[in-house]
Every structure is written in C-alpha cells, then in structure tokens.
Amino acid sequence: MKWEDEAIVLAARPHGETAAVVQLLTRAHGRHAGLVRGGQSARLRGIYQSGNRVSATWSGRLPEHLGSLECEMECSYMARVLDDSDRLAALSAATAVCEGAMPEREPHPACFEGLLALLEALEGDHWAEVYVRWELAFLAELGFGLDLSSCAAGVENDQLAYVSPRSGRAVSLSAGAPYRDKLLPLPGFLVGRGEGGNAAVAEGLALTGFFLERHLFHPHDKALPAARLRLEQRFTPDGGTSRGGSQ
Incomplete structure (x- = not known):
C-alpha cells in the first residue's frame, strides 16, 4: 500500500531512540499518522515541525498499519511566525x-x-x-x-448579540436581554x-x-x-x- 499527498504537519512525537510518529493533515487522506525513521535527527527534525507544509509519501503492508512516512518540505509556516x-x-x-x-x-x-x-x-x-x-x-x-444568520426567537428588527449554548443559534439583543447570563456573547x-x-x-x-x-x-x-x-x-x-x- 502506498500513497502520495499534500499535507500539513500536526505533531511529531519521539518513538524509540531515533524515530518519530508524525501526525499529518492530508488533503485526500484526512488525519493520518506514520513512522518516520530518523525523525529525531537534526537533519529531519526541522521538517516535522507543527504547521509545516510538506509533500508526503506513506507506505505500509496493510491500510490499517501505522506505516512509514517520508516527507519533503514545501513551506515552513512555523519559521514565518517564530518571532511572534x-x-x-x-x-x-x-x-x-x-x-x-x-x-x-x-x-x-x-x-x-x-x-x-x-x-x-x-x-x-x-x-x-x-x-x-x-x-x-x-x-x-x-x-x-x-x-x-437570524435570531432564534424570531426577532428581526434588532442586532444579533448572543448565541444559545443549547441550540448554537444566534439571539438578538432585545430577545436575549432577559437571559443574557445564560447566553454566550x-x-x-x-x-x-x-x-x-x-x-x-x-x-x-x-x-x-x-x-x-x-x-x-x-x-x-x-x-x-x-x-x-x-x-x-x-x-x-x-x-x-x-x-x-x-x-
């Protein structure tokens, strides 16, 4: 089994002495993990920083296996914001x-x-x-x-100011005023x-x-x-x- 995909690194955690288990968000395969051999090395560590965009290749004997990952750096978003x-x-x-x-x-x-x-x-x-x-x-x-998009209480002549924690719907300023302590701003x-x-x-x-x-x-x-x-x-x-x- 093998695929190639665009991906964003979500996390990398040490595995054994030198490897790392890397979590990716891929375009076509969703959130997907894989083992990177040598992932803790100085050469590879910078590639597997959270937020980096990579070109990923995953391979495994069976689809349900953890499998192995190899990635090439496309863009380091972490480097762009590292000083902020x-x-x-x-x-x-x-x-x-x-x-x-x-x-x-x-x-x-x-x-x-x-x-x-x-x-x-x-x-x-x-x-x-x-x-x-x-x-x-x-x-x-x-x-x-x-x-x-609109007030859950049906009031249309007032600005939306709250959200009901129960329904997730917006509530207008006037309709929500009596319950403001129970609503989310x-x-x-x-x-x-x-x-x-x-x-x-x-x-x-x-x-x-x-x-x-x-x-x-x-x-x-x-x-x-x-x-x-x-x-x-x-x-x-x-x-x-x-x-x-x-x-």
Missing part, C-alpha cells in the same frame, strides 16, 4: 485542535484547505479574527456548525459589525471553544488541548493581549 509568540500560539492551537478533534483517516479536504488558509493569514493584521472564523468553519465541516465581527479587536476576539474564542469542547472533545473524554487554552488566555474581555500588528 501570539501568532505562534495560534499556529500551535490550530494544529492541536485538528489533531485532537479530527477523525483518523477520514478525508476532509475542506479542513486541509481551511488550515492552509489560516496559516497563510497568520502574517496578516487581522490574524486573530481569522482564527476565530477558522474554528467556526472547522465546526461546520465536522457537522456542528452554528447558525448565526456573539462578537460583532462574526455577523458583519466592526472589524473585531482584542475584546471581540476574546468573546469569539470563548464562543468557539465552548462548542469545540461540547461537540468534538467532551464526547471522547478529552479536554480542549492545552495549546488552545493558552491561546484563549492571551486575550481578555477588557481587550488585553500582547499581539503585535493586529489592530
């Missing part, structure tokens, strides 16, 4: 979410394209807002999309109001994090990845963060 701790945190969070939430060996080309677009956007000014949108799209691709940039900002990103990460945990991690007795929690901790409701060049 906030953008690096976003890259680490995204790859950790993909590794922890995506089913193994189930093709999701849209997830590959979405992660690739996010990695490209990390050098832009509004990378944090793009990250929140990416998590919304990720939820939708895996079957748990939120409905932010909906940042305006997700429904066409404003460009975002740190406080809005904090709300967005809290929103998507709630549904990621509920639908994709908790059912498998997992918590949100530590890297994802660290990203959320970089943003606070009062707008505090150290992210540079994002406002």
Whole structure:
C-alpha cells in the first residue's frame, strides 16, 4: 500500500531512540499518522515541525498499519511566525485542535484547505479574527456548525448579540436581554459589525471553544488541548493581549 499527498504537519512525537510518529493533515487522506525513521535527527527534525507544509509519501503492508512516512518540505509556516509568540500560539492551537478533534483517516479536504488558509493569514493584521472564523468553519465541516444568520426567537428588527449554548443559534439583543447570563456573547465581527479587536476576539474564542469542547472533545473524554487554552488566555474581555500588528 502506498500513497502520495499534500499535507500539513500536526505533531511529531519521539518513538524509540531515533524515530518519530508524525501526525499529518492530508488533503485526500484526512488525519493520518506514520513512522518516520530518523525523525529525531537534526537533519529531519526541522521538517516535522507543527504547521509545516510538506509533500508526503506513506507506505505500509496493510491500510490499517501505522506505516512509514517520508516527507519533503514545501513551506515552513512555523519559521514565518517564530518571532511572534501570539501568532505562534495560534499556529500551535490550530494544529492541536485538528489533531485532537479530527477523525483518523477520514478525508476532509475542506479542513486541509481551511488550515492552509489560516496559516497563510497568520502574517496578516487581522490574524486573530481569522482564527476565530477558522474554528467556526472547522465546526461546520465536522457537522456542528452554528447558525448565526437570524435570531432564534424570531426577532428581526434588532442586532444579533448572543448565541444559545443549547441550540448554537444566534439571539438578538432585545430577545436575549432577559437571559443574557445564560447566553454566550456573539462578537460583532462574526455577523458583519466592526472589524473585531482584542475584546471581540476574546468573546469569539470563548464562543468557539465552548462548542469545540461540547461537540468534538467532551464526547471522547478529552479536554480542549492545552495549546488552545493558552491561546484563549492571551486575550481578555477588557481587550488585553500582547499581539503585535493586529489592530
């Protein structure tokens, strides 16, 4: 058995003295692991950094086997953001979410394209807002999309301001006011109001994090990845963060 595919490195973990087990997100084969012989060596270690885009070749005796991987570097997105701790945190969070939430060996080309677009956007000014949108799209691709198109209570003459934690549907400002303590804030940039900002990103990460945990991690007795929690901790409701060049 053998295939070749475009891929993004999600994680690499030591195996034995010199090898590494590498998790990839591939375009046509979904999340897929393989053994890289010599993967801990100085020559190969740089290729298997989270977020790197590679050309991958997998081979194995049977499809269900771990198999062997050989990869060639196409683009090092990690190197692009290595000097910016906030953008690096976003890259680490995204790859950790993909590794922890995506089913193994189930093709999701849209997830590959979405992660690739996010990695490209990390050098832009509004990378944090793009990250929140990416998590919304990720939820939708895996079957748990939120409905932010209209008010769940049928109120159409007021701005959307909340999301129901039960239904994942938007709720208007007036309809949600009596229940605001039980609803999740909906940042305006997700429904066409404003460009975002740190406080809005904090709300967005809290929103998507709630549904990621509920639908994709908790059912498998997992918590949100530590890297994802660290990203959320970089943003606070009062707008505090150290992210540079994002406002």
